[in-house]
Amino acid sequence: xxxxxxxxxxxxxxxxxxxxxxxxxxxxxxxxxxxxxxxxxxxxxxxxxxxxxxxxxxxxxxxxxxxxxxxxxxxxxxxxxxxxxxxxxxxxxxxxxxxxxxxxxxxxxxxxxxxxxxxxxxxxxxxxxxxxxxxxxxxxxxxxxxxxxxxxxxxxxxxxxx
Amino acid sequence: xxxxxxxxxxxxxxxxxxxxxxxxxxxxxxxxxxxxxxxxxxxxxxxxxxxxxxxxxxxxxxxxxxxxxxxxxxxxxxxxxxxxxxxxxxxxxxxxxxxxxxxxxxxxxxxxxxxxxxxxxxxxxxxxxxxxxxxxxxxxxxxxxxxxxxxxxxxxxxxxxxxxxxxxxxxxxxxxxxxxxxxxxxxxxxxxxxxxxxxxxxxxxxxxxxxxxxxxxxxxxxxxxxxxxxxxxxxxxxxxxxxxxxxxxxxxxxxxxxxxxxxxxxxxxxxxxxxxxxxxxxxxxxxxxxxxxxxxxxxxxxxxxxxxxxxxxxxxxxxxxxxxxxxxxxxxxxxxxxxxxxxxxxxxxxxxxxxxxxxxxxxxxxxxxxxxxxxxxxxxxxxxxxxxxxxxxxxxxxxxxxxxxxxxxxxxxxxxxxxxxxxxxxxxxxxxxxxxxxxxxxx
Numbered sequence: 001x002x003x004x005x006x007x008x009x010x011x012x013x014x015x016x017x018x019x020x021x022x023x024x025x026x027x028x029x030x031x032x033x034x035x036x037x038x039x040x041x042x043x044x045x046x047x048x049x050x051x052x053x054x055x056x057x058x059x060x061x062x063x064x065x066x067x068x069x070x071x072x073x074x075x076x077x078x079x080x081x082x083x084x085x086x087x088x089x090x091x092x093x094x095x096x097x098x099x100x101x102x103x104x105x106x107x108x109x110x111x112x113x114x115x116x117x118x119x120x121x122x123x124x125x126x127x128x129x130x131x132x133x134x135x136x137x138x139x140x141x142x143x144x145x146x147x148x149x150x151x152x153x154x155x156x157x158x159x160x161x162x
Numbered sequence: 163x164x165x166x167x168x169x170x171x172x173x174x175x176x177x178x179x180x181x182x183x184x185x186x187x188x189x190x191x192x193x194x195x196x197x198x199x200x201x202x203x204x205x206x207x208x209x210x211x212x213x214x215x216x217x218x219x220x221x222x223x224x225x226x227x228x229x230x231x232x233x234x235x236x237x238x239x240x241x242x243x244x245x246x247x248x249x250x251x252x253x254x255x256x257x258x259x260x261x262x263x264x265x266x267x268x269x270x271x272x273x274x275x276x277x278x279x280x281x282x283x284x285x286x287x288x289x290x291x292x293x294x295x296x297x298x299x300x301x302x303x304x305x306x307x308x309x310x311x312x313x314x315x316x317x318x319x320x321x322x323x324x325x326x327x328x329x330x331x332x333x334x335x336x337x338x339x340x341x342x343x344x345x346x347x348x349x350x351x352x353x354x355x356x357x358x359x360x361x362x363x364x365x366x367x368x369x370x371x372x373x374x375x376x377x378x379x380x381x382x383x384x385x386x387x388x389x390x391x392x393x394x395x396x397x398x399x400x401x402x403x404x405x406x407x408x409x410x411x412x413x414x415x416x417x418x419x420x421x422x423x424x425x426x427x428x429x430x431x432x433x434x435x436x437x438x439x440x441x442x443x444x445x446x447x448x449x450x451x452x453x454x455x456x457x458x459x460x461x462x463x464x465x466x467x468x469x470x471x472x473x474x475x476x477x478x479x480x481x482x483x484x485x486x487x488x489x490x491x492x493x494x495x496x497x498x499x500x501x502x503x504x505x506x507x508x509x510x511x512x513x514x515x516x517x518x519x520x521x522x523x524x525x526x527x528x529x530x531x532x533x534x535x536x537x538x539x540x541x542x543x544x545x546x547x548x549x550x551x552x553x554x555x556x557x558x559x560x561x562x563x564x565x566x567x568x569x570x571x572x573x574x575x576x577x578x579x580x581x582x583x584x585x586x587x588x589x590x591x592x593x594x595x596x597x598x599x600x601x602x603x604x605x
Contacts, residue, residue: 056453057446087521087553111557112605114442116521118548120210123297124453126522131444140605143561144598150565151594154572155587 018157025153032145037138039110044068051075053082053095053117056124067110067135076100083118086132092118110135166407167350169395178392178405181257184241192243195306197533202303206535210548212299213533216525218306219296224519226336227511235340239333240390244309245326245374248317253371260371266318271328271376277422281334282429286471288331289433290464293441293452323374326389333389338426339508340385341413342570346406347379347388347395354402355380363394363403370396379403384413386423411570417501417578421493424500425476431503431596432471434510438603442517475596482588490582498582502575502589509567510600513560517604521550560604568597 047069052059053076065071075084077095084103085092088111093103117128169175177183194217202214209215230238250256254265288295288305295301313325326333349355355363363379366372373379375389379398382388395403418424440448440463451459476496483495490498524546531544538544552559571593572586579586 056449058444059446061444061446085550087550087556090553114444114521116550120208123209124293124449126210126297127293127441127449128446129442129444137605139557139561140601143557143565143601143605146561146565147568147594147597147601150569151572151590154569154576155590 021153021157025149025157029146029149032149033142039067039135042066042068044070044106046070046072048072048074050100051084051130052078053084053128054078055080055122056117056128058084058115058128058130061130062133063131064133065107067107069107069134071105071107073103074100075103080121081119082121082128084115084130085118086113086115088113094119107132107134111139112137165346167404168345168407169403169405174405175395178395181396184392185257187241188243188246191241192246195243195310199303199306199310201534202299202301202306204534205299207299208535209297209299210522210525211528211532211535213529214299214302214306215297216522216529217533218302220519220522221526223515224523226332227515228519231336231339231343232508232512233343233345234390235343235345235385236336236388236390237343237345238336239326240392242326244313244330245317245323247310248314248325249323249374251314252317252321260366260368264321268321269319271320271324275328277420278328278334278337278426279422280329281331282422282426284329284331285334285429286468289429290467291455292437293449294455296441297453322372322376323389327375327387334426335430337386338423338430338504342411342505342508343385344408344410344412346385346408346412347390347392348382348404348406349380350402350404352380354400358400358402362397362399367397367399369399372397383416384418386413411505411574414501414504414574415577417498417581419494419497421497424497425472427500427503427507428475428479429471431507431510432475433467434507434514435596435600435603436467436470438510438514438600442514443603479589479592482592483584486584486588488582488584490584495582495584499575499578499584499586499589501578502571502586502593505570505574506567506593506596509563509570510596512567513563513600513604516559516563517556520552520556523551524549557605561601564597564600564604568593 044066047065049060049063049071051073063071073084073093075082075093075095077097077099079097081094081096083092083094088109089105091103091105093101095101111134113132113134115130115132117125121128169178198214198218201212205212205214226238252265253260255261291301295305309330312329316324316329355361360367361378361380362369362372364372364377370393373394374391375387377387379388379394395405439445440452447459448463451457451463454460479500480492480496483499484492486495488495525548527543527546531541532538572590575586575589575593579589
């Protein structure tokens with residue numbers, strides 16, 4: 001008996017089209033993730049923030065600066081010893097109760113960075129977190145773009161049956 | 163990808179069939195568990211220097227959510243020490259062949275409780291107190307001890323592992339997400355089970371105990387309720403049980419129709435979103451509300467938390483699928499289409515945990531040398547400074563996890579919608595919006 005031909009096997013034009021679409025999507029994804037965006041030319045400034053630290057929050061808890069700005073943070077601790085460690089910049093400062101301490105740095109890395117207390121200050125210490133936005137949070141927009149692209153890819157592409 | 167039967171490899175089969183390797187791991191885990199209880203109760207109240215907090219909520223959690231659940235499904239349940247003392251008591255033995263006479267009441271769990279609603283409730287109870295639980299050693303110690311004693315108590319009243327199957331707050335979501343794992347325990351030939359006399363895999367035999375998870379392996383189609391205890395491999399007289407390597411999320415091809423499982427998906431999705439906002443966000447008032455249990459702020463937090471999980475998320479989901487053309491009742495469509503939220507929820511938890519674990523992992527070194535915070539320095543690492551790890555790759559890794567979860571969910575939605583004969587677009591859009599929200603909270 002002759003074997004029945006497998007009609008489910010993907011035909012080569014279908015398979016090629018699928019692979020080509022996939023390649024296009026991957027390239028579009030790489031473009032969304034990594035193509036440099038135009039950055040508005042803004043003259044760097046010197047900015048000073050007084051941050052009040054108390055169990056288990058910073059006030060203000062979100063800082064917005066432009067890339068290249070020179071930032072001075074005056075950390076004032078209201079209750080126990082608190083620290084402030086900036087992720088990405090890997091710099092920190094500590095303030096004793098009732099005292100203030102100063103941290104100065106140039107915000108030369110664009111993006112959104114968490115800052116966190118780095119001195120054990122009580123139960124919720126690991127969650128004493130703030131946010132430093134240097135320039136626009138472009139990685140967030142790129143990530144949402146990637147998510148949209150992924151949804152588009154899944155919606156329009158149908159993998160040929162193997 | 164075809165399945166690969168791992169139990170064809172003699173080393174793996176022998177290791178699973180013998181009770182000794184599993185017992186060895188069990189004993190190590192039980193010692194660690196009891197030590198975590200003691201550390202929580204008698205160690206330093208500073209969570210970041212106490213074994214119970216650091217090893218349970220950082221080390222164990224990282225292994226569970228980043229490795230064990232995604233790759234081994236209920237692999238953790240296979241070595242979890244919580245049911246052990248109760249099971250030993252129930253059997254009246256540790257390793258010896260089972261005695262058919264019941265040692266205790268050996269009742270069947272009432273039918274109304276044979277679902278995962280109790281697990282949903284027990285999880286939510288812990289979730290509402292999680293800010294205290296995650297940071298306060300004695301509360302962690304009390305909760306761990308309570309789980310151990312609850313498992314012992316239920317073992318003396320009900321048959322099999324009633325605690326694991328119906329009450330464990332962790333087991334509920336492990337079961338849900340184990341459907342996505344590339345590993346399964348299944349029978350090889352259904353006909354063999356049909357003709358098998360006595361069904362020793364379920365009822366037990368001189369070779370071993372009947373399924374502790376109250377599952378008949380011959381009817382297994384999903385990983386959800388199989389605890390991978392390997393007892394059926396030991397009892398099957400026909401060598402008809404296999405552990406297979408399979409494609410990811412194979413179980414999701416057949417969507418669930420149960421509301422308890424559907425709501426589990428919403429509970430897990432919602433709590434990942436709430437935790438990302440409350441614990442990792444910059445808003446101090448949310449942290450205060452979540453931590454000050456009993457205060458009016460905490461009651462508002464609890465109400466909002468429950469409203470997000472039981473009203474907002476399922477409500478928006480229902481609105482989305484309301485007008486899809488379909489002959490299935492809305493309730494069935496809701497349960498079936500919510501299957502798509504399982505991979506999304508898992509990847510939300512991966513993204514959340516990456517942040518939590520990488521920034522706190524350095525506490526492990528200090529807690530290893532000084533587990534009770536009493537000034538010991540067992541391995542010379544007691545003074546290791548806190549240092550966040552790999553923060554430069556954290557955001558890209560979280561984006562990757564969330565986008566992979568979205569693609570995975572969109573594909574699952576398409577399959578579920580095909581099965582239900584409806585459009586997948588509302589579910590895909592829902593997943594996209596939820597992913598965008600999670601990206602905003604984490605990045």
